[in-house]
Amino acid sequence: MEKDKLSTESIIKQAAMEVFLKDGFDGARMQKIADLAGVNKAMLHYYFSSKDVMFEKIFAEAMSDLVPHIEKIMNMDMPLIEKLKAFVRIHVKQQIENPKLAAFCFNEMGKNPERVLSQMEALEPMQRTLKLFFAQYDNEVKAGKLVDYSPMHLFTFIQGLIDYYFISKPFFESYLCPNHAELSTDFEENLPDQICKFLENALTIK
Amino acid sequence: MEKDKLSTESIIKQAAMEVFLKDGFDGARMQKIADLAGVNKAMLHYYFSSKDVMFEKIFAEAMSDLVPHIEKIMNMDMPLIEKLKAFVRIHVKQQIENPKLAAFCFNEMGKNPERVLSQMEALEPMQRTLKLFFAQYDNEVKAGKLVDYSPMHLFTFIQGLIDYYFISKPFFESYLCPNHAELSTDFEENLPDQICKFLENALTIK
DNA sequence: GTCTATATATGGATAGAC
DNA sequence: GTCTATCCATATATAGAC
Numbered sequence: 001m002e003k004d005k006l007s008t009e010s011i012i013k014q015a016a017m018e019v020f021l022k023d024g025f026d027g028a029r030m031q032k033i034a035d036l037a038g039v040n041k042a043m044l045h046y047y048f049s050s051k052d053v054m055f056e057k058i059f060a061e062a063m064s065d066l067v068p069h070i071e072k073i074m075n076m077d078m079p080l081i082e083k084l085k086a087f088v089r090i091h092v093k094q095q096i097e098n099p100k101l102a103a104f105c106f107n108e109m110g111k112n113p114e115r116v117l118s119q120m121e122a123l124e125p126m127q128r129t130l131k132l133f134f135a136q137y138d139n140e141v142k143a144g145k146l147v148d149y150s151p152m153h154l155f156t157f158i159q160g161l162i163d164y165y166f167i168s169k170p171f172f173e174s175y176l177c178p179n180h181a182e183l184s185t186d187f188e189e190n191l192p193d194q195i196c197k198f199l200e201n202a203l204t205i206k
Numbered sequence: 207m208e209k210d211k212l213s214t215e216s217i218i219k220q221a222a223m224e225v226f227l228k229d230g231f232d233g234a235r236m237q238k239i240a241d242l243a244g245v246n247k248a249m250l251h252y253y254f255s256s257k258d259v260m261f262e263k264i265f266a267e268a269m270s271d272l273v274p275h276i277e278k279i280m281n282m283d284m285p286l287i288e289k290l291k292a293f294v295r296i297h298v299k300q301q302i303e304n305p306k307l308a309a310f311c312f313n314e315m316g317k318n319p320e321r322v323l324s325q326m327e328a329l330e331p332m333q334r335t336l337k338l339f340f341a342q343y344d345n346e347v348k349a350g351k352l353v354d355y356s357p358m359h360l361f362t363f364i365q366g367l368i369d370y371y372f373i374s375k376p377f378f379e380s381y382l383c384p385n386h387a388e389l390s391t392d393f394e395e396n397l398p399d400q401i402c403k404f405l406e407n408a409l410t411i412k
Numbered sequence: 413g414t415c416t417a418t419a420t421a422t423g424g425a426t427a428g429a430c
Numbered sequence: 431g432t433c434t435a436t437c438c439a440t441a442t443a444t445a446g447a448c
Contacts (some may be wrong), residue, residue, distance in 0.1 A: 415448075416447080417446090420432080427436080
């Protein structure tokens with residue numbers, strides 16, 4: 001029933017994803033994508049008209065991968081801290097599977113905001129979720145359950161606890177921790193627990 | 207006494223820093239650097255032999271800017287939490303002055319580790335400091351003063367609290383928070399206090 | 413749909429006058 | 431030390447055969 005052969009288009013897309021994530025827009029070479037996909041360079045232009053168009057598609061996909069099912073979690077009926085823990089786990093898992101995602105997205109946004117601004121509908125759920133987060137946080141702070149921070153700062157901190165390790169991974173690997181390669185699996189496995197513990201201590205009132 | 211005119215070399219260096227930090231190695235154009243410095247393209251090759259050599263110099267400087275006086279702090283006689291607070295303040299201040307530093311360094315390390323690995327002596331103090339940090343943390347945990355985390359995770363968390371906002375700034379600015387520009391000064395001013403509070407709650411045993 | 417061959421542009425680098 | 435002019439390699443993109 002299913003097609004055993006992936007379509008050429010999807011093979012190219014996958015190769016493009018890999019190369020763009022590793023090299024960025026400026027560093028990516030159409031030839032490299034073609035080689036990786038096992039097709040000719042001209043094929044890339046047949047399926048995607050230009051490097052720019054191709055990149056937009058890839059970037060949009062990367063963004064939607066980066067913003068996972070947070071809205072679903074946020075709409076459940078739970079204490080905020082439990083939602084945050086679920087958020088941490090799902091997000092870390094996502095990034096273990098695809099460690100370059102966050103760095104890639106932030107970076108390309110910084111380099112060329114215009115190229116990227118078009119494909120931003122993916123983020124609407126995130127904005128809505130953010131409002132829900134602020135509302136619930138405000139409630140639970142007033143109820144004396146959570147420590148009172150500036151909500152926007154807190155949001156940044158949570159994201160940072162999750163993303164930062166993956167963004168700084170090249171640094172760990174190439175220099176700070178030369179034997180990091182062997183340790184990284186272990187480190188990444190324990191990351192969600194450590195973040196949750198850290199978050200809980202920082203947030204809950206004892 | 208001082209020379210009113212900066213040397214051409216230092217003007218070029220400054221322009222190169224600006225362009226490399228904004229565009230990255232792959233996106234940077236020698237022509238753009240020359241224009242910004244107000245000199246001819248050929249001058250860049252006169253002072254720095256090639257784009258690669260130029261980049262190495264700039265990167266080394268960026269790295270040494272990013273790793274400030276942490277060793278001095280770490281060698282003082284203070285409870286760890288006080289050292290961390292001092293570390294937060296100095297580091298945030300540094301990044302407010304030069305917000306692209308962290309993203310630039312991590313990014314280039316990820317893209318091309320080899321190009322960058324040569325100029326890494328700047329980081330030796332950081333490795334030493336890291337050991338001191340681990341030792342003192344271990345002591346104070348055993349003394350029942352601090353919460354027990356995995357030291358390496360904790361280190362990552364602290365760095366993340368400081369750096370992440372600046373790395374993700376393009377994201378805030380272009381999308382998540384459209385009016386971020388007017389709010390950012392305020393946000394950045396309060397950042398050290400919020401981080402310190404967060405850290406203290408997460409770390410100290412009450 | 414897929415390939416080869418080629419057009420066109422651009423960017424890093426150099427030669428050489430002043 | 432600084433400029434102009436130019437070389438040469440490389441990258442995107444297209445034309446056109448199969």
